[in-house]
Amino acid sequence: MRPFSYTRAETLGDAMAALAANPTARLLAGGTNLIDLMKYDVERPAAIVDINRLPLKEIEELPDGSIRIGALVSNATVAHHPAVTERYPLLCSAILAGASPQLRNAATTGGNLLQRTRCYYFYDPSTPCNKREPGSGCGAIGGVNRIHAILGASEHCIATHPSDMCVALAALAAIVEVEGPDGRRDIPFSDFHRLPDDHPERDNTMRHGEIITAVRLEGNHFAGHHSYLKLRDRLSYAFALVSVAAALDVKNGMIVDMRIALGGVAHKPWRDSLAEAEFAGQPATEETFAALADRLLAGAEGQGDNDFKIPMARKAIVRALKQAAAGTPQVQSDKQIR
Amino acid sequence: MDIATAHAQPKTRVALTINGHRHDLEIHPWVTLLDLLRGPSLQLSGTKKGCDHGQCGACTVLIDGERINSCLKLAVTLDGTNVTTIEGLGTPDDMHPVQKAFVEHDAYQCGYCTPGQVCSAVALLREGHGRSREEIREMMSGNLCRCGAYTNIADAIQDVMDQEVKVGMREAAE
Amino acid sequence: MLNEKNVFGSPLPRIDGPLKVTGTAPYAAEYHDPGMLFGHAFYATVASGRIASIDTSKAEAYPGVVKVYTHKNRPALASSDDAWKDEVALPGHPFRPLENDRILYDGQPIALVIAETFEAARDAADLIRVDYAADAPHTDIEVEQAKSYVPPEPRKEDFLPTDPRGDAEAAYDAAPFKIDAEYVQEGEHHNPMELFGTSVIRSEDGTLTVYDKTQGSQNSHDLVCGVFGLKPEQVRVVNAYVGGAFGSGLRPKHQLIFAVMASLDLKRSVRVEMSRREMFYLTWRPATVQRMQVAADADGRLMSVRHHAVQATSLYEDYQENVVNWSGLTYKCDNVRLSYELAKTTMSTPGDMRAPGAATGFLALESAIDELAYEVGMDPLELRGKNFVTYDQNDDLQLTSKALDLCYREGAERFGWDKRSHEPGSMRDGQDLVGWGVATGVWEATLSPAEAKVRLFPDGKITVSAAASDIGTGTYTILAQIAAQNLGQTIDRVSVLIGDSSLPKTAVEGGSWTAASSGSAVQAGCLEIKKTLLSLAQKMDNSPLKGAAVEDLAIRDNRLVLDRNDQLGLAIADILGSNEMSSVEGHGKVEPDQEQAKKYISYTHSAVFVEVRIDAELGVPRVTRVVSAIAAGKIINPKTARSQILGGVVMGLGMALHEEGMIDHRTGRIMNHNLAEYHVPAHADIHDIDVIFVEEEDDKASPIGVKGLGEIGIVGVGAAVANAIFHATGTRHRHFPITIDKIMEGLPGQ
Known part of the structure; x- marks a missing residue:
């Protein structure tokens, strides 16, 4: 770990000022990823701004039925919150599929969005990695790449985003509220994370000096027909090889509205709203789901070790949609996939 | 910031209540709660270091009653909090019910992951989200045990849960 | 008060338990x-x-x-x-x-x-x-095996492949049913x-x-x-x-x-x-490539066994395991050829990891035996029973005991093996493909030279001391039990001091020999105490123990008495007091019996039954039931003994399904060097595990009748899982670990 200066921000203004003052300053909330990476000498911030005291710890139920989750609300609090459980059970399920109870207690909503890839090469400073050290190359291409991307990768980076929660947020079309030197702005979830292209060092579209203040969920809750299905190398406490957040509105056996997001397959939670729209109005059957899976995976490409993710994702998409259609979401403590 | 400058900055003052005792400390910001606990000043080495990266759960302690991995918390961020470590739950002569159940069910072998398991189990019981055997297994999955005592750990936790239910029913009856 | 009978064999909680669960037991860095x-x-x-x-x-x-x-x-x-x-x-x-x-x-x-x-x-x-x-770098065993060699200096004589017997090639060629298969196993890491x-x-x-x-x-x-x-x-x-x-x-x-x-x-x-x-x-459990050629007649009798293994070692040492010799002694077979070679890699020297050699060898042997049973068209358990052997054919030695038949019988009964249908894929339950697999396990039961000191005080307090280590094995507790048993006390009267180089000489804690060795040394120390007390007592005036032999004696209620009539005896305090002694010490020592070794050899045995349930589309495996039936002589403490077996089974499940060091062979670097990506089993992976200790009398394996339990629990588990996956899916997996992607690709209809 590199030594750093430490300041405790009491207000959002403090935090923004501290960020503005130092281009290498980093915000510290739950710390479950940043401290981890600092210990591996991957992250080397010169200044740490502790934002744990900022008043961003509320879950607000807004009059229009939407929910605003403060950036510092812990993952566990969100997962067990009665209003979130009732209105957005898909989000709760996805959170409970991730990490461990201890990590979910510490990890925050904003931090979850900002967690970095689990790519072995990113985590090992003795290997090349364009995300960690732009221009150094990608060790994972041609290397050990079991956990890597099959969609949206570039010749510079094949890393995946590791979050479970974000896959559900992508499916639920959440809004990320950020505040920065230029004021407040809302970022639609699909625009928050980015693909690696020529700049894999950038995980998301935030600008330096900005702070996530909340994540807002509005509109369709998909509380009746949803499922979060996660496949991994052991049955708990493991990152996804492939995960699927599926949400459906079904009327008379026909799809009225649908959302599907994939985890473990791309540099960002993968969602294709054009494909979703194409399948609206079709019968909620296995055939439809299989066609949708093919459509979503049309551009999928394996890297060798992870070739299996393509058929795995295809099957997982169909299964998660079947679970959603049947109104029998995957229960995360139940390791049998119903 | 260069290294010398970083080290020259004044240490940060932190007040922590650990197992009911207040500690006023001055520490460098890069000291984790785990290393602070296990280090020369506090010598509370009941909290274990198994991976130092939040991947094993051996360092689990309770902060304001919630279980967390102490290896991923910088101590300076915890000013004003209440920390309960394994030493604060019970002693060999006066064990917490969970500790007793662990002994009775042989819910450990080498004992190294055990303090983290016990802290995690105490929190699990308080959280109230894990009731069934499957839920216990899932909600205890943040604590690895390489000796493979899992089934006995689940037995121990279930035993304490059953006792609590009985006590609860008795109290309700009274 | 407990009498001596229910100290030995009693499921007592560990005496070091309260220290461990309260975080007060200090470890090396504390x-x-x-x-x-x-x-x-x-x-x-x-x-x-x-x-x-x-x-x-x-x-x-x-x-x-x-x-x-x-x-x-x-x-x-x-x-x-x-x-x-x-x-x-x-x-x-x-x-x-x-x-x-x-x-x-x-x-x-x-x-x-x-x-x-x-x-x-x-x-x-x-x-x-x-x-x-x-x-x-040179790290890929499947590449480096091209340059394999017979290790010029054996690590141990017993590790040398046993001499060929019969004509394995001709018998193989002549047999009607045969299997010729290669099994690859990636390197594992102990990760205590x-x-x-x-x-x-x-x-x-x-x-x-x-x-x-x-x-x-x-x-x-x-x-x-x-x-x-x-x-x-x-x-x-x-x-x-x-x-x-675990050996590291x-x-x-x-x-x-x-x-x-x-x-x-x-x-x-x-x-x-x-x-x-x-x-x-x-260090690590080395990556291994094994070739098995086994053949049987139409009745399922083994006609030929050939087993060749190549294991990775380092540039600087020739690490070796006994991988192949198990294949010459587990079943009756007259035509056997075994061979073993090493391949140099740019890795650290491998090291013993729980059941070194056996965990690896049985992965191949017990997979191949299962494959052969299906080739013959016979129930895999029946084929194993049919080839039961009552002596060690490798060395032509008698066995001190072998209750493996009971393991098969009691294990099968507990598991419900008779309800198994033979055809792969035939036991589907809803979305789950259900598979039942079985495997045999064997581990050597050895005694290493060991010493222990036992001291008895007038008030009945006992101290036991030896350099022995407790690595989670329960050594503290069983040594206390043995002393309490032999000196007629309850376990709470015993203090055990171990884990200190200044204490009586003990070999390293490994190979499952500590209970038998240090336990026997403690018993020998107790016997010496009784002898000393008897000779002191016999010098006392009007001693009621005059003429008694030490075999006739017991200690009850702090009195040295005649076992058949405990009215006759003397208080230990009086014996010591009249000799102006404040305590009495016995120094116990055991060594392997070289004479006995010319005729007998000793093994622990197991039969492990596994149920897997596999999602028929996605391939997600769950090991929903395990029955591990163990024959290991006398069990001193069923509670800690069971834990040893649970631990072996859990590590075996990791070996079967999850654990591998993933090496970038371009650089020779292990890439998943952390507990997030090197997957040891988590709590959610482990369902309940049933452990059976079958009755097995053994008066030769060790003076206390104990054989040791640290390794046997893992032996066979990997193969039993692979066999169960075959039974569930119809696909034989020969590359370990059998991760979800491999299972998915091997599902019916793929």
């Missing part, structure tokens, strides 16, 4: 001393070659850093191989940290930072810069939860108390004395509590050398603790 220094090692990031240059200036300048050691400034240490060969050393040249500029494996320690705080040592190490003259660490506490006179994570305090002690030229009395090594090891702590590790080196050089107390990443570079 001893403090004012002014203690902290060490952190720095590791090579290439797999082979030389250090061209190493720049430690920034680390040295880091605030709080006291010294940085590299090969350029390492204090002079012993240079001969002999000085560096520990009790369980291997053929070859033992690794010596910081000896020169040569890199033998990725992750090799090449510098040590010593600082006033842990954080300074850790953080300064990140500032070391190295330029390498790197050579090509406790990080390797050593605290050296230096006293004013310069003597060292070394708290070391090791499976043998005396092994570490003797190595330190040899390497540093210290007199035995200048060093004491303590390993009172060991946070798991058999040989002393470099953190011990580092901590002692810095302590002697800087004249301070020093602690060096590893990081989890470093734990992957220490």
Whole structure:
């Protein structure tokens, strides 16, 4: 770990000022990823701004039925919150599929969005990695790449985003509220994370000096027909090889509205709203789901070790949609996939 | 910031209540709660270091009653909090019910992951989200045990849960 | 009050339990001393070659850093191989940290930072810069096996493949049913939860108390004395509590050398603790390629067994296991040919990991036997029973006991094996493909030389002392039980002192021999106490024990009495008092019986039954039931014994399904060197496990009738899982671990 200066921000203004003052300053909330990476000498911030005291710890139920989750609300609090459980059970399920109870207690909503890839090469400073050290190359291409991307990768980076929660947020079309030197702005979830292209060092579209203040969920809750299905190398406490957040509105056996997001397959939670729209109005059957899976995976490409993710994702998409259609979401403590 | 400058900055003052005792400390910001606990000043080495990266759960302690991995918390961020470590739950002569159940069910072998398991189990019981055997297994999955005592750990936790239910029913009856 | 009968064989909770569950049991890196220094090692990031240059200036300048050691400034240490060969050393040249500029494996320690705080040592190490003259790595066993060789120097005579018997080739060719298959197993890492660490506490006179994570305090002690030229009395090594090891702590590790080196050089107390990443570079269960050729007649009788194994070793030592000999003794077969070779890799030297050799060999043997049963069209358990053998055909020796038939019978009954339908894929339950698999396991039951001291006080208190280690095995508790049993006391009267090099001589804790060896030594010490008491008692006036023999005696209620009539006897306090003694000591000693060994050999046996449920589309595997039936002689403590088996089964499930060091063969680097991506089983992976100890009388395996349990639980588990997956899906997996992707690709209809 590199030594750093430490300041405790009491207000959002403090935090923004501290960020503005130092281009290498980093915000510290739950710390479950940043401290981890600092210990591996991957992250080397010169200044740490502790934002744990900022008043961003509320879950607000807004009059229009939407929910605003403060950036510092812990993952566990969100997962067990009665209003979130009732209105957005898909989000709760996805959170409970991730990490461990201890990590979910510490990890925050904003931090979850900002967690970095689990790519072995990113985590090992003795290997090349364009995300960690732009221009150094990608060790994972041609290397050990079991956990890597099959969609949206570039010749510079094949890393995946590791979050479970974000896959559900992508499916639920959440809004990320950020505040920065230029004021407040809302970022639609699909625009928050980015693909690696020529700049894999950038995980998301935030600008330096900005702070996530909340994540807002509005509109369709998909509380009746949803499922979060996660496949991994052991049955708990493991990152996804492939995960699927599926949400459906079904009327008379026909799809009225649908959302599907994939985890473990791309540099960002993968969602294709054009494909979703194409399948609206079709019968909620296995055939439809299989066609949708093919459509979503049309551009999928394996890297060798992870070739299996393509058929795995295809099957997982169909299964998660079947679970959603049947109104029998995957229960995360139940390791049998119903 | 260069290294010398970083080290020259004044240490940060932190007040922590650990197992009911207040500690006023001055520490460098890069000291984790785990290393602070296990280090020369506090010598509370009941909290274990198994991976130092939040991947094993051996360092689990309770902060304001919630279980967390102490290896991923910088101590300076915890000013004003209440920390309960394994030493604060019970002693060999006066064990917490969970500790007793662990002994009775042989819910450990080498004992190294055990303090983290016990802290995690105490929190699990308080959280109230894990009731069934499957839920216990899932909600205890943040604590690895390489000796493979899992089934006995689940037995121990279930035993304490059953006792609590009985006590609860008795109290309700009274 | 417990009588002696229910001390021995009673499921008592561990006597060290209250210390462990309250966090008060101290492990190696938890001893403090004012002014203690902290060490952190720095590791090579290439797999082979030389250090061209190493720049430690920034680390040295880091605030709080006291010294940085590299090969350029390492204090002079012993240079001969002999000085560096520990009790369980291997053929070859033992690794010596910081000896020169040569890199033998990725992750090799090449510098040590010593600082006033842990954080300074850790953080300064990140500032070391190295330029390498790197050579090509060689880490892929499937490639390197092309250059395999018969190890020129055997590690142990028993590890040499047994001589061929019959004509395995001709019998194979003539047999109607045969299997010829190759099994590949990736390297595994022990990953005990406790990080390797050593605290050296230096006293004013310069003597060292070394708290070391090791499976043998005396092994570490003797190595330190040899390497540093210290007199035995200048060093004491303590390993009172060991946070798991599974074989990784058999040989002393470099953190011990580092901590002692810095302590002697800087004249301070020093602690060096590893990081989890470093734990992957220490040692490993080697990657192995095995070829099995087995054949049977139409009745399922084995006609021929050929087993060839190639295992990875390092550039500098020839690590070897007994992988193949099991294939010549598990079943009756008259035509056997076994062979074993090594392949050099640029990895650290492999090391013993729970049931070394057997866990690997049975993976192939018991998979192949299952394949053969399906070839013949016979129930796999029936085929195993049909080839039951009552002696050791490899060495033509009698067995001290073998209740494997009971394991088959009782295990099958508990599991409900008779409800199994033979055809693969025939036991579907809804979305789950259900598979039931079985495997046999064998492990050697040995006795190693051991000593113990037992002291009995007039009030019935007992102290037991031996250098033995408890690595989670329950040694503290069973030694207390044995002493209590033999001296007619309850277990709470017994204090056990172990894990200290200054205590009576004991071999390293490994090979499942500690209970039999140290336990028998304690019993021998107790017998000596009784003999001493008897001779003292017989010298007393009007002694009611005149003429009694020691075999006739018992101790009850603190009285030495005649077993058949306990009215006749004397209070121990009186015996000791009249001889002006405050206590009586017995020094027990056991050694393997060389005469008996000419005729008998001893093994533990197991039959393990596994149910897997596999999602028929997605391939997600769940091991929903395990029954492990064990024949291991007498069980001293069913509670701790059961835990040993549970642990073996859980590690076996990891071996079958999850665990592999993933190496980038371009660089020779293990990429998943952490517990998030190297998947040991988590709690959710483990359903309930049923352990059966079948009755097995054995008066020869050890004086106390015990055979040992540390290894047998894992043997066969991997194959039983693979066999169950075959039964569920119809696909035979021969590349371990059998991860979800492999299962998915092997599902019916793929």
